[in-house]
Structure formats: structure tokens, C-alpha cells
Amino acid sequence: MTNLSISDDEEIAELPRCIEQFVNLETLIIAFNPKLKKLPESIGNLPKLKTLKIIDNESLIKIPNSIVNLKSLESLSLDRSKIENLPDNIGLMTNLKDLYLTENQLRALPNSVSNLTNLEDLYLDNNQFEEIPNSIKNLKKLKRINFNNNKIKNIPTFIYDLPNLWGLFLENNQIENIAPQLNNLKNLRVLALENNKISTFSIDLSNLSSLESIVLDKNPIKDKDLQFSRSKLSSGKIYCNNK
DSSP states (O other): OOEEEEEOOSSOOBOOGGGGGOTTOSEEEEEOOTTOOBOOGGGGOOTTOOEEEEESOTTOOOOOGGGGGOTTOOEEEOOSSOOOOOOTTGGGOTTOOEEEOOSSOOOOOOGGGGGOTTOOEEEOOSSOOSSOOGGGTTOTTOOEEEOOSSOOOOOOGGGGGOTTOOEEEOOSSOOOOOOGGGGGOTTOOEEEOOSSOOOOEEEEOTTOTTOOEEEOTTSOOOGGGEEEEOTTOSSOEEEOOOO
């Protein structure tokens, strides 16, 4: 067996330890189990697992530390639970390309995240972040970062040094300023900044030849404070309806 789904069980509160017997599993989905509170440490004994989706388990607040032993894992989804912390050694999962942590209770990331140098997608929307963690500054393969619906006030300058970034999603935060270094993101296609506290947007966008859209709706920007150079943009759109 290479694929297993444990889903839509309204009674299960804990997965059995015997899950480690499925040593050939490549995909494991644990979803929509409202009473599930605990995962066994043995979940880390699945050497061939590439995709792990633990999603929509509304009572789950903790992930076992043994999960870091899943060295073959490429995609990890922990969406829509109540997880407050990740294992400190999550950086050992160096084959991870996708990390989805939407709608949890996270406020920070372990420092070891900086070792996830193959990561391409990082989704942390709908959490409790007040700042973008420094631990992602060295993740040069990142293509998409999603921090929508947090409490972030600033975009750190290291974000503008991620050479492969094409999607930056920061809607519904408390951001006030965008630095001119935005122009460094030459592969940027989408910048989503709706519903922040940005009052001016005066940035040279001429290097952003891949840009498709910038969303600035619901920011306190007046027409006179919206200035940009887009001489190389052929089809990019800027949305800025602040009424």
C-alpha cells in the first residue's frame, strides 16, 4: 500500500501506533477528524513517505517530534488545526518543498527552519504572527510566501533578496511601508497587500517584467501618493480601490 487516508471519522481521538507497519506509504492523509487530539510517535517511522496531509483536525494542537524523521517528505500540510508550535528540529526535513500551515495558532517558527533550503511554498496565513521570522531569510528557492491574515507590521528587507520569489501574499495585516528594494524581486508576479495601513506607494517597478498584479485595495493611499514607474510592464495590473 502506497496511499492511505484516515478521514471523516467523528469518533477517533488517537491514531494507533501500528501505523508504522505501512512502511511503503508514500502519501498519508489524515483529515476531517474533529476529535483527533494525538498522533503517535510511530508516524515518524514511514521511510518512503513523500506527502503528509494532516488537515482540518480541529482538536489537534501538537505534532509529535518524530515527524522530523520523515527524511523523504516533500510536502507537509498541517492546515486548519490548533497547532501552536512546530518541532524544534523541523529543519532536519531537508527534502521539504511545500510547507502549508494555514489557520493554526502559530506565533513563531523554530530557528531550524533556516535549514529547509529546498522549500518553495510556505503558507502561514491565518495565524498569530507579528513579524516575518528571520529563519526564512536563507530559503533562496522560495517561490510563494503567504502571511495573509496575521498581525505583521513590517516587511523585513531580506524578503527582497529572495531571487525566485514570484508570489508574496500579505493581505489583512498592519503593514505601513513598502521598501524601494521591492524592485529587486525580478521574478515577482503577484504582490497582495489588500487591507493594510499603507499610506504611500512610490516605488520603481521597472525591473519587475514578470509582474501580473499588485493588490493595494483597502489601504489609506490617496491618488497623489500612488506613484510608480512601470516602463517595462506590458500587462501588469495595479488594484487600488480605497473607498
